[in-house]
Amino acid sequence: MGGIIIFSSGNALIIQSGGPTAVINSSLVGIIDSICQNSNIKIYGAKGGFQGLLENSFIRLDTLSKEKLDKIKHSPGAILGTCRLKIDENCLNILFNNLKGLNIRFLFCIGGNGTMYVTNLIGEYAQKKKYDLYVIGVPKSIDNDLYQIDHSPGYxxxxxxxxxxxxxxxxxxxxxxxxxxxxxxxxxxxxxxxxxxxxxxxxxxxxxxxxxxxxxxxxxxxxxxxxxxxxxxxxxxxxxxxxxxxxxxxxxxxxxxxxxxxxxxxxxxxxxxxxxxxxxxxxxxxxxxxxxxxxxxxxxxQYISTTDLNEAYSLGYKAWELVRNQQNKVMISLKRKNESTYKPIFFFTDLENVAGMEKxxxxxxxxxxxxxxxxxxxxxxxxxxxxxxxxxxxxxxx
Amino acid sequence: MGGIIIFSSGNALIIQSGGPTAVINSSLVGIIDSICQNSNIKIYGAKGGFQGLLENSFIRLDTLSKEKLDKIKHSPGAILGTCRLKIDENCLNILFNNLKGLNIRFLFCIGGNGTMYVTNLIGEYAQKKKYDLYVIGVPKSIDNDLYQIDHSPGYxxxxxxxxxxxxxxxxxxxxxxxxxxxxxxxxxxxxxxxxxxxxxxxxxxxxxxxxxxxxxxxxxxxxxxxxxxxxxxxxxxxxxxxxxxxxxxxxxxxxxxxxxxxxxxxxxxxxxxxxxxxxxxxxxxxxxxxxxxxxxxxxxxQYISTTDLNEAYSLGYKAWELVRNQQNKVMISLKRKNESTYKPIFFFTDLENVAGMEKxxxxxxxxxxxxxxxxxxxxxxxxxxxxxxxxxxxxxxx
Missing domain, CATH: 3.40.50.460 (Phosphofructokinase domain)
Structure with a gap:
């Protein structure tokens, strides 16, 4: 994918996928905050995960009040809705056409290793069809079974x-x-x-x-x-x-x-x-x-961990920074700084290093x-x- | 039971009985605080509930530090230990002799309706034997099934x-x-x-x-x-x-x-x-x-209710006040003040009004x-x- 991104020329879509966690909404709000603070593009959420993208069922997210976003940030469960969906070639084509239909140029998928697999597929499909699309994975897994990350948000x-x-x-x-x-x-x-x-x-x-x-x-x-x-x-x-x-x-x-x-x-x-x-x-x-x-x-x-909540948010926030730095088909990730006091360092990794694997x-x-x-x-x-x-x-x- | 109580002439014993709750230790600390602040009598705890009294297994409670008592107050589970015990005449006689042996004149039993039944039995037995003993029930029940109280601590x-x-x-x-x-x-x-x-x-x-x-x-x-x-x-x-x-x-x-x-x-x-x-x-x-x-x-x-914790403590604290007011064979209780803001009013009721009943x-x-x-x-x-x-x-x- 070449050229300079014109941030006003397309819309963003966020998808929550797989099992809910206590902090998956914090990542969602992190992405929304980051985009809203650095651009004025439209942000959509797919209702019910990839199913929403399949059925053209969306909700506007950039118009939510700061107060409502703060409530969402602290709420457990996937507020956009989620599903477990098997994606075949036919599905992929529909997903892709619906992305085009809404002029989505920035796709953020919050999920586990199965979600990263689908996200990567969509990225590859878009490249094949020569459609300019940034796809970014934002990790979540209570099972902590994602590769290339010290620990997953939710765990x-x-x-x-x-x-x-x-x-x-x-x-x-x-x-x-x-x-x-x-x-x-x-x-x-x-x-x-x-x-x-x-x-x-x-x-x-x-x-x-x-x-x-x-x-x-x-x-x-x-x-x-x-x-x-x-x-x-x-x-x-x-x-x-x-x-x-x-x-x-x-x-x-x-x-x-x-x-x-x-x-x-x-x-x-x-x-x-x-x-x-x-x-x-x-x-x-x-x-x-x-x-x-x-x-x-x-x-x-009642058991939401402060560290978990903050890291989930930061991973969402930094997902948009990856786009600004022209990274594509990557997952935002974290490792720990080797010091006496715990501190996460954020980095990114290719989606294909994570897709479908199990740690x-x-x-x-x-x-x-x-x-x-x-x-x-x-x-x-x-x-x-x-x-x-x-x-x-x-x-x-x- | 007549005459003026000479508070220095006997010891106190506290028993936790029946299923643990998240705030049963708060009642325990309430009793200890109240006695220590108003007298210098020795306070014992029976280890493992009535079983401890049966087996002469006790622990000193008036010598605990303020810091330790504060930790105990916020800990779930019955810290003295508890059991479920069927009390027969033979048991009762042993319990009574062990109370006498330790010169216990003030007995506090924290428990539910079964515990109140046993507490009342011990009180009656002491009267029959002409042994001066104050017995006071302190309620607890997550099931909220105690009579004569608006709601039970733990619920x-x-x-x-x-x-x-x-x-x-x-x-x-x-x-x-x-x-x-x-x-x-x-x-x-x-x-x-x-x-x-x-x-x-x-x-x-x-x-x-x-x-x-x-x-x-x-x-x-x-x-x-x-x-x-x-x-x-x-x-x-x-x-x-x-x-x-x-x-x-x-x-x-x-x-x-x-x-x-x-x-x-x-x-x-x-x-x-x-x-x-x-x-x-x-x-x-x-x-x-x-x-x-x-x-x-x-x-x-993590779910200990502030109201519950405070009420459990107050009921313990006021149990000793009942003794000072020469009440015997009673349970400390609470009802709610009929005002827009919730406030408990403390009172007491005869043990026999509660013993073995189920609300x-x-x-x-x-x-x-x-x-x-x-x-x-x-x-x-x-x-x-x-x-x-x-x-x-x-x-x-x-």
Missing amino acids: ISAAKFLISCCKDITFDISSYDSPKKITIIETMGRNTGWLAASCRMASTIDSNVKQLIYIPEIPFDLEKCLEKVEKYYRDNHHTLLIVSEGIKNINGQFFSSSLKYDALKRPHLGGVSYQLKKLIDENLGLNTRNIDTSIWQRCGS KFPSNWYNIENSYVTDDILDYLSPLLKEDETAHSIIGNF | ISAAKFLISCCKDITFDISSYDSPKKITIIETMGRNTGWLAASCRMASTIDSNVKQLIYIPEIPFDLEKCLEKVEKYYRDNHHTLLIVSEGIKNINGQFFSSSLKYDALKRPHLGGVSYQLKKLIDENLGLNTRNIDTSIWQRCGS KFPSNWYNIENSYVTDDILDYLSPLLKEDETAHSIIGNF
Whole structure:
């Protein structure tokens, strides 16, 4: 794509895609603010994600009041609406024609690795058709499974939600001396264990509660799990099992037995904690509780992390700066500055480096013998959560 | 019990009993502060609830630092430890002898209606044995099922937790236009629907999400429930079903099929949302999600309500004032001042007016036709939650 961009000659379109997060709207407002402060082009939002672009369903965003934008910034869920959509060649042609129809020259897609894949496709299609179009990816993923970024917007808030849950539950079960409690917390994470692993942060509380953490990257061995639960019980400990929804057995099959599939033909997960609870009840005769916060972990407004909110906004804001610097088919990203105080540095990477990939939890951060996560996760997460520590440090039992 | 109390002639004992809450420790600190500021008697805490008194397991509380007490005040879970214990005549005799052994003359029990029953028993037993003992009940119940009090400490925080959950989920599911989402939230509430009914507050958000609320006081009709879910789906609405764990069918049997029993021979509940999800999947072919926050709703530290925290503390503080005013075998309580601004007025009531009773959700606050709660709950809850409204009002979808 050559030549100098004439910023007044086209319109911008923003799309939110994939699962909502607690801070996806902050990225949206970041993009709007940046464009409005540096140009006077029209900004549209596609209603309902790519589906809105397919159906020519748009809303004007540059005309929103500052007050309304501030409210949107702090609201969880994808305010433009979102969907999960499989894009084929026919779809792509319709999307492209609708972009042309609205004279869109700047396309911003906020989403995960699947969204980056589609965004890249649209960029390539436009080049093939010799239509001047800037496409920029803005990352989001509670699963933290995006390549080429230190951590994805949405992840810190979801992690904060789960860590708080584990801490509170630790206080609650510590209130009982006998019988020892077995409690299962189910986390999201279809293919990656970043969310479940974050719960390791809750182990910093001094308590008689032992954690076991199970992630999709490591085959789940039910027999060994039951052995450990029984041992902790015998040793007079409470046990907190933290289980990713996507754990698989040694044959690579999902532990969850649901046979339903979503729009992308991926099996619907969930219910793992309920099944595991039943198995512990049946096999060990130990009464077990399960906690499944399901989609709440990705939209808990009380758990929005300050760092996460600000980074999501900055990534949106800097997405438009990339266009001004004539970058195309790239994703805005961040890495951390190697200093004692945490600070993000923003950079960009080609969309094709991210499109459709999946960043797994590092296997050397997991201790198979103990079904546990190593201290590496503390080094990784502590700086990100520092700003969010509560004013009152709270305390367990005597 | 006659004569003037010589405050230096005996010791005090505090017991936390029954399920933990997010503010039960605030009541504990209220009692400690009040006694320490007005006397120099020794204060003990029973470790693990009445079990600690049975086993002579105590901890000194009057020697704790101000800083530590402040931390305890803001911590969820029963910090002294708690248990569920069936008290028989033999038990009562041991409890009584241990009280005498430690020269306890002032006994404070923080708990629900079961705890008030035991507290009253101990008071009667002491009178029978002509042992000078003041027994005072300090209320707590996330279920809000105590008689003779406008609302129980612990309830507002648990309600705030559930209302926030429903609001966040409403934002999340509103992000999807199609397919319409069916989401079930399971609340605690073995015999009463106060917690489930509180979720009605989340309906004040302007959205395309319809609520259905099911409580234990009203027989659950599965067929009618399925009809309503299908109708809302057909009418292009999302549906949020809010279901108490204790809902029963028309024959009075728990909908939950678990056959496990707790220490008080009451059936273990939970899992209702998972069963209902399966039934909706099977009968209507509609994919449904369920959310079960289980015990987290009673200990969510981020959701501690300012009003709740302060009232729990004041009720503890005023419990000692009752002793100074020579009241015995009473529970400290509160009602609301009939003015435009909410303010609690403290009073006391005989323990026997509360002991073992259960305050049901008023049937005239429930609309059976619509499986919904009337506006009465808004009038009841709004003043209690006013201080807890978030600084940023958040916003749904376009």
